[in-house]
Ligand SMILES: [Cu+2]
């Protein structure tokens with residue numbers, strides 16, 4: 093070999109950096125971004141992908157190189173060099189990962205804060221003023237915590253909302269209630285570029301509300317409320333998926349988020365304001381009656397967008 | 409010191425086949441009992457996984473009923489964790505610890521046998537739940553779902569896991585005491601094999617965390633049977649508290665499942681690359697660091713559960729920090745290989761395969777520690793891919809590596825090298841085809857624990873299922889190899905690998921008393937390429953002096 097070793101190392105290092113930088117941006121593994129928050133999460137993921145690709149190539153490179161370069165010759169009974177360690181090297185490979193995770197933790201903190209994860213109400217069990225009030229009323233004694241009171245606001249994001257929607261998760265459907273207009277729906281319609289806040293509760297077991305295109309997910313718990321705030325910036329239909337195992341038909345607990353123009357949204361609200369009164373009564377009536385699995389599934393089939401064929405299969 | 413125990417060991421001087429079916433107190437018999445039992449359950453748990461993957465070949469739930477599907481993945485997880493990986497780690501620990509430290513048996517031989525004999529009833533009980541309707545709420549068993557989907561199946565699951573957890577605790581007491589108290593005179597903590605360090609760290613973790621799981625399951629059991637409301641929200645209970653208690657054990661459980669196999673890798677790589685382990689103390693202490701950090705990261709499984717923001721940030725930081733001691737290990741193994749004389753036999757192939765695929769599980773592990781990213785991928789196939797790279801790509805490959813490495817010692821027979829290598833190639837290809845596509849599926853929007861999925865995900869699922877079938881086929885050369893070697897294999901030498909740890913100083917298989925006479929510690933466990941006359945610590949201490957001078 094005529095080329096000096098350190099030049100080969102240099103070229104390998106440059107190549108490795110270029111490949112990592114390229115793959116970190118071009119992995120194409122994420123779905124469409126439907127919000128500013130999703131874009132921020134993706135930037136974070138791309139950085140992690142870049143670092144991971146670099147480390148992946150270094151370690152796999154060492155393994156593959158060793159297989160060819162350091163293979164034992166047949167009949168060679170001697171040992172390799174008796175090297176038991178190298179403190180400077182060990183300090184380096186302790187320090188570099190430490191710095192990397194420090195950066196990732198800070199960056200993640202920042203993204204999480206931007207998503208609204210550290211908004212005051214979401215990070216405390218009680219809003220400050222109400223806590224004060226409760227204390228005054230009881231002459232300094234704390235009131236017993238009542239999970240049904242709805243003080244507890246856990247989840248992500250709590251900024252001033254333009255629109256609030258109540259969400260009820262039950263086996264195996266999502267029900268959305270718009271308190272301002274009284275509209276009840278099995279699908280979620282929201283206008284683009286508006287701050288939306290979902291107040292979520294579960295009726296039976298734990299569910300989780302996930303919209304992959306928003307990169308957001310929040311468990312929906314029975315007996316306490318959790319919130320889910322977002323601001324969609326891209327018109328389109330996106331899946332709403334239940335991500336927490338909730339029973340045999342967990343995989344069927346899906347519906348759609350429609351992000352629409354302001355006009356389309358208003359039109360949809362108007363069309364549904366009258367229809368919803370009747371539907372609400374129906375839903376209530378059915379929910380209070382004991383149901384078989386089939387009838388329950390049948391009832392929600394129009395919410396789920398499940399066709400009769402899938403239903404028939406589910407019944408087996 | 410250890411003589412008072414010998415009399416209990418066995419009633420006769422010859423090892424008989426029927427000893428393996430009885431309450432025997434010889435650690436070597438118990439080790440084999442653990443190993444064989446765990447592999448029986450590996451095949452059962454594997455068969456369940458194959459049914460699950462077959463179901464997932466198509467988007468519709470068409471092979472098994474949705475209830476049975478949930479039962480199968482629940483039992484797949486429970487079996488692979490509590491009846492395969494954990495007992496397999498205990499198998500190596502039982503067999504190897506006394507031999508490695510020159511002892512005649514474990515500190516508490518009868519307790520040791522009790523620990524083993526809790527496992528078969530626990531396993532059979534778990535499988536019997538199919539008769540009354542097996543549990544269907546996943547191995548995590550979150551209430552309120554677990555309180556609502558089949559009372560008796562769930563109760564059987566609880567009792568079975570309690571039995572297996574008790575077994576694990578008893579084992580840990582034995583491992584820790586034996587390592588600390590029964591080493592031969594010349595062996596201080598820093599000259600014992602790294603597998604012992606790994607088991608010391610693992611035992612500490614088992615003893616600190618498993619009782620919490622037991623507590624959680626007993627309370628869950630009250631909710632289930634007696635109608636109390638510890639976790640049931642309809643009576644004012646809090647299901648999130650269960651999650652905290654459950655993960656307080658079940659995150660450390662990941663390290664309980666992987667650390668013994670870190671130890672195995674630290675034994676295998678130096679022997680087959682003929683070099684000292686690189687950074688003995690760093691590897692030993694990083695096990696302790698992982699043990700400690702492993703206790704304060706549990707809520708990273710609950711980033712979407714409704715935990716307060718500051719709490720999520722704390723658990724993110726501690727979780728990411730685990731990457732540092734884990735990284736130290738991976739880099740040290742690579743540095744051990746570097747410049748060595750590598751023999752690419754079955755143990756070494758599996759060991760290098762371990763480093764390669766565990767690395768992937770480790771890198772995605774740092775990613776999912778990041779709260780904003782985890783909120784997206786939590787409970788998706790990305791997580792399924794991640795932990796299978798850790799537990800199959802990691803623990804299982806290392807388990808096979810150790811299996812081939814110590815097979816001649818344990819059985820006295822040489823295995824067939826060609827079949828061993830075929831086993832590795834099929835396993836390695838199969839696992840990457842099965843688990844790699846799962847990452848993309850999760851990122852794109854496929855949640856886990858579902859039998860019915862969106863049509864757009866079918867191609868990658870089909871690929872994953874094909875990989876699962878390759879993994880099923882990979883067990884054939886393994887089974888054939890074991891049967892062939894036990895019946896037709898040539899007699900193994902005392903020390904076929906020319907290894908330096910003490911277990912290789914005795915016969916293969918070792919005699920009932922382990923050693924003919926007390927073994928002599930004539931070198932460190934990894935002193936390959938080091939002449940007796942040379943100062944072994946020279947390079948390290950010189951460099952330390954260099955660093956402090958600057
Ligand atoms: Cu659900």
Ligand SMILES: [Cu+2]
Pocket residue numbers: 658659660662705706708709
């Ligand atoms: Cu964990």
